[in-house]
Amino acid sequence: MNYAIITGASRGLGASAAQRFISDGIPVITVSRNENSTLKHAAESAGISYTHYRCDLSSPQQVQSVFAQICDDIFQHAENVYVINNAGVIEPIDVAGELDASLVQTNVQVNLTAPILISNLFLQKAKGTGTRVIIANVTSGAGERPIQGWSIYCSTKAAVNMFTMTAGLELENNGSSSKIIAFSPGLMDTDMQVTIRSSSEEAFADVDTFRNYKESGNLRSPDTVAGALVNLVLAENLVNGKIYKVNDLL
Ligand SMILES: NC(=O)c1ccc[n+]([C@@H]2O[C@H](COP(=O)([O-])OP(=O)(O)OC[C@H]3O[C@@H](n4cnc5c(N)ncnc54)[C@H](OP(=O)(O)O)[C@@H]3O)[C@@H](O)[C@H]2O)c1
Numbered sequence: 001m002n003y004a005i006i007t008g009a010s011r012g013l014g015a016s017a018a019q020r021f022i023s024d025g026i027p028v029i030t031v032s033r034n035e036n037s038t039l040k041h042a043a044e045s046a047g048i049s050y051t052h053y054r055c056d057l058s059s060p061q062q063v064q065s066v067f068a069q070i071c072d073d074i075f076q077h078a079e080n081v082y083v084i085n086n087a088g089v090i091e092p093i094d095v096a097g098e099l100d101a102s103l104v105q106t107n108v109q110v111n112l113t114a115p116i117l118i119s120n121l122f123l124q125k126a127k128g129t130g131t132r133v134i135i136a137n138v139t140s141g142a143g144e145r146p147i148q149g150w151s152i153y154c155s156t157k158a159a160v161n162m163f164t165m166t167a168g169l170e171l172e173n174n175g176s177s178s179k180i181i182a183f184s185p186g187l188m189d190t191d192m193q194v195t196i197r198s199s200s201e202e203a204f205a206d207v208d209t210f211r212n213y214k215e216s217g218n219l220r221s222p223d224t225v226a227g228a229l230v231n232l233v234l235a236e237n238l239v240n241g242k243i244y245k246v247n248d249l250l
Contacts, residue, residue: 002080003027005070007057007114008087010034012190013138016226017084022048024230029070031055032087057087057114058106067118071125078131082233083122085115085160086138090192093149094203104152111156116163119180123167126178133178136233137164139243141184149204161243168241182243183229189219224250 004021008014009030018039021028027049030039035052043050051073055066074081089110092103115137126133142150143157164182171178187193197214199207213219228249232238 001027001077002082003029003074003078004082004084005029005031006084006086007031007118009039010036012192013185013188013222013226013229014084014086015039016222017086017229019223020226020230021082022046022050024234026082029053029074031057031066031070058109060109060113060117063114063117064121067121071121075125075129075131081122081126081131081133083118083133083135084138084229084233085118085135087114088138088140088192090150090153090195092152093196093199095149096151098203099152107152108156111153112159112163115160119163119167123171123176123178123180126176134233134238135178135180136229137180137182138229139164139182139184141186141245143184147206149199149206164243165241168239172240179238179240181232181238181241183232184243184245185220185225185229186246187213187219188222188225189214190222193219220246 004026006014006018009018010032015036018028018030019042022043025048028043029051031053033054033056040050053066053070055062057063087110089107091107092100119135122133137160139160140157142154143161147154161182164180167180171180196210201207225246228246232244232249
C-alpha cells in the first residue's frame, strides 16, 4: 500500500497536492492546524482513505507526537510513503533590527525544524523495513538569494536546501532505496502571496513588484504546480538531494 502525507494541506499548494494524490487513488494523511473539508469530501466520494491530524508545526513536541502516531498507523502495511513537507510561513517580513522575535521563532520551527524532525523520523522508521520513503521538502527561490525584508524566510529555505542535499548524499552513500529532494514551486496564487502584497514598503522593498505579479497574471495556479510536484515524486528516477525547480518541470 502507498500513502501520501502532506503538511499544510488546508489551503494553497498543499491542498492541491492532496487533491491530486486522492485523484490518483493514493491514501492521504494531512497535517495542519485547520482541516480542509473539500478534501475530506473528495476522498469520501472517491472511496480513498483520508485522515487529518491537527498539529501546530511550530511546536516540536506536537510534531514528534503526531508524526510518531502517523508512523505507527502506516508502517506495517506501507510500500511507498510520500512525505510532502509543504507547510510554510513567510513572516516576519521586515528588515533585520525590526524583526518580531516570536515570529522569527515560529518561522524557524515551521519552515525548518518541522521538516527536519519529520524527515528524520520517517527515515529512521524506514530502516530495516521494506518501506521506501520519498520526501519532498518544498523550498523557494528565496533560499538561493537575499531579498530585502525576507531575511528569516530566505535563511530557513536556504537551510532546508542544505539539509536536503546533505540527507540526500547520506541516503545515496548508504545505498538506501529512500529518497529526499527539494521542490521550488515558483510564484503561486495563494494566501502567502496575499500576505506578501499586504506588506509595507518600509518592511519589504519589492512589494510593488509582487503586487504587479498578481495584476499581470504572473502567479501560477497551485493546481498546476501541484501537478508537477506529484508527477515528480511518483517518478522512479528521482535524484537524491536535488533541488528541483518547477520551471524545469512544466
Ligand atoms: N506562494 C508562493 O508564491 C510560494 C513561492 C515559493 C515557495 N512557496 C512555498 O510553498 C509552500 C506552500 O505555500 P502556499 O503558498 O501554499 O502557502 P499558504 O497558502 O499560506 O498555506 C500555508 C499552509 O501551511 C500551513 N501552516 C502554516 N503554519 C502552520 C503551523 N504553525 N502548523 C501547521 N501548519 C501550518 C497552513 O495550514 P494551517 O494554517 O491550517 O495550519 C497552510 O495549509 C510553502 O513552503 C512556501 O514557502 C510558496
